[in-house]
Amino acid sequence: MEQHSDSFLDNASAALKNTEQAKRLDMIAVFAPQMRTAAVAGFKEFDALRDHVKRIRQHSLDHLEHYLGQFEHEAVNNGNHVHFARDGEDLNSIVLDICQQHDARRIAKGKSMVTEETSLNAFLQRAGLQVMETDLGEYIIQQAGETPSHIVAPALHKSADEIRQLFQAKHDLGARELPETVDLVGEARQVLREHFLKAEVGIIGANALIAENGYSMLVTNEGNGDLCANLPRVLIVCTTIDRVLPLAEDATAMLRLLVRSATGQSQTSYTSFYSGPRRETDVDGPLETHFVLLDNKRSEILAGDYREMLECIRCGACLNHCPIYTSVGGHAYGWVYPGPMGSVLTPLLTSLEQSQALPNACTSCGRCAEVCPANIPLPDLLRDLRHEESVKKLSAPRWRFGLKAHAWLARRPSMYHTVTAIAINVLHLLGRKRGSFSRLPLAGGWTSERDFPAPQAKTFMQLYKAQIRQNDE
Amino acid sequence: MSNSARSEIFARLRELSSKASEEDIQRDRRALGSAPAPAPETLEICEAFLANVLKNHGSVDCAGNRSEAVKAIGYHLYSHFRSHRLVAGNDRRLAAMPWRDAGVLPRFGSLEVGEPVALSFAQLGVAETGAIVTWTGKANPAANNFLPEHHIVLVDTADLVPTMETAWARINQEFKKNGRPRGINFIAGPSSTADIEGVLVYGAHGPRKWHVILMGKVPASALEMARASNMPA
């Protein structure tokens, strides 16, 4: 996907003025945490499960070479073709090759953030193929020419009215008005069913790959991924190498965390495991199946300080609980992954230089870490990225200088107390009548949104030392 | 192209690996044990299963035997569609049901355009999640699971298991007997989406209605208790 993370502040500014979107985001901010809390409360062992799955993921990543090899072996035994892709370009070429080998014209696609990373749709479309997103949210944004704003519900930033207008423009509705949301869903169901039935190739993602038996796991509520996996004659599953888990029961353990954290459910309508083409006893299913396993810097991240980020299961809980995400929405982040997880992943998958603002879009409030089902210390990782920016001198000079000056002074207590006493006394004298400043030199950022409270009096140190002198006398 | 990518990726992963032996890795995995599962609110498995099916916005019925089951199916068909027709997977167990007892006329095969109802006989039912499990084959065409307006599922009490782990233990037994199926589906509710403004709607692509009939020795109070636990507090 094209990246616009370098205009995060401008994007955020525009988003804050969008009152329609603000309503959608406020709804997420209030309801998503409630639903997650209720789902977690219903499962007393949730924290124990988090710890268990964390150990499984760490073990899997420690032995990724072994488990990836095992998955490949089992998947091939099940009749799959297994391909490896270094980067996005690789993956796109492999997928196009497969489609062209089968003279495919139409592709039915399930939701896959990995294929957003690689801009697969645009690549296939340039080669003359028709790619239809079948997840309702992805379909809506595809029709609107937009990118996903949330990793679980990509079109949540759009109102029902906007979607209605979109369908009126893009579908042949005749006299139908589609007054309610259920009508909009019914309309999409009709249109998309045609595509499921006519597509030659189905492309889906995977929530997990199971090493012991070569299956992928697909988790949806709509069932669109399953239609992509069962109806077209070719199936391509695209995902990344770090998704491998040792056993089937590890996938179901992870599933228990994923669903509660993502939507507040205890399970989704469809949890499916697929591996291989049509068997003798099958009456349907693809004649040929492929796994395309992407690296795209995962092995690099595995070797580095941000390795824990690979344990992310893409539940979106951190987005839902992040006050910055729910203020500005997903598009402000400028790439595939928004919110706290996106602010760590985007610098790692693109570059820190291109995504400088993102690790700074954080108050370290800690809510993300609290709700993360993978126990990823997101605030720590974000701060470490800010550290990298500091070392690489990417942050603005006035901040770097200001902080170093403050630190220099703070290490010299007598000088610090003298200097601050002078500054505070001046500010106190100037501000004591009104109580606060609406403008203050060097504090433009602060005062653009709020007044700057005036100091109460002299500094504590001045007053306390005076007290001591008095007591001594 | 893919081969050189493969070598590069594995080479990099080998550099990072601990070079432990396969036995050591398996032993380490075993030492991590099994995941905690949610404790069921009731120990009676039929009640737990039914309660969760209801929670998943499915509807339920109980049938003491096959004759009662076909009558329940007939009732559902007639009350919703004023019809006695439906399509059912080519499942030996379904073929052997006493359809005449309810005057129901199943067509055995794969759902076609214009057919609103499909019937499946689940291979397993999972109490933990209220899911039914089918695996691909002529007994379970994908079209029957994912395309009808109504999906009716029969579950035998003998096929109920408490958790997803116990379900997989049974699936692994199936693997040993008949090899690995192309697909295994855990289905726990009608198709749904909340992609528009977070409003939950049923029938996104798949069935709008999902009806589960639990067949066999179901304790007398199970259905009542299951419904009671789903009443708003």
Next chain:
Amino acid sequence: MREQNQEQTAAAKRLQVAFFVTCLADLFRPSVAFASIKLLEQAGCDVTVPLKQTCCGQPAYNSGDYESAIPMAQQVIALLEWADYVVLPSGSCAGMICHHYPKLLDDQWRDRALQLAAKTFELTVFLNDIAGVKPQGKPLSRFPTVAYHDGCAGLRELGIKEQPRNLLREMCGIEVSELQQSEACCGFGGTFCAKMPEISGKMVGDKLSNAMATGAQILAGGDLGCLLNIAGRARREGQNIEVRHIAELLCNEIDTPAIGEGS
């Protein structure tokens, strides 16, 4: 003879507390520090204020300037580690010492940081959970409705939630009127509020309207960063709510100008 022994025993029971003022209290609201010292003395402590204290190092640390934060942390540790207890009137500064100093430092400094962390407490936690002797408290001169803002660091790093509410109830007879979204961040975030003012503005605007919606006359909290932020926004919007640190309420200092109010 017996009197002397009793005095000695009483003295032996008095906890030796080093008080860390925090830079915001030092510079913007000394009354919070004086009130805290009073409360600690009433709770049976001998309070020492080490004079060479300045800042715990959070601004540099949170901005990623670990290199500047490390010497500040070392200075603070050396200044305080002699005490039985260290108490601070700030959840974020206490969190900095307890949680982040050990992350920031290595080897023997890390060990010293861990030892200091084990005896460092935020004010309300110390008064409620550790001191053992509750301060008497002064009956309040008026009976305002009070809402409480839970600072994020205190809440999530130190588990501070019940303690301030308990103290307000037991010492002042006040039952806190709870905010909607009480656990949402107020948008201060140290340098964040200046680096990303518009987003911070939305967050503090939301926090303020939630506070106003309770009808409370006073919004109290345990972190001056948050309180300066919220008070500044209240003044900008012309809202009538008083923003105060909890130490002020516990000492019945609620007739002085609140944060951001003129004299």
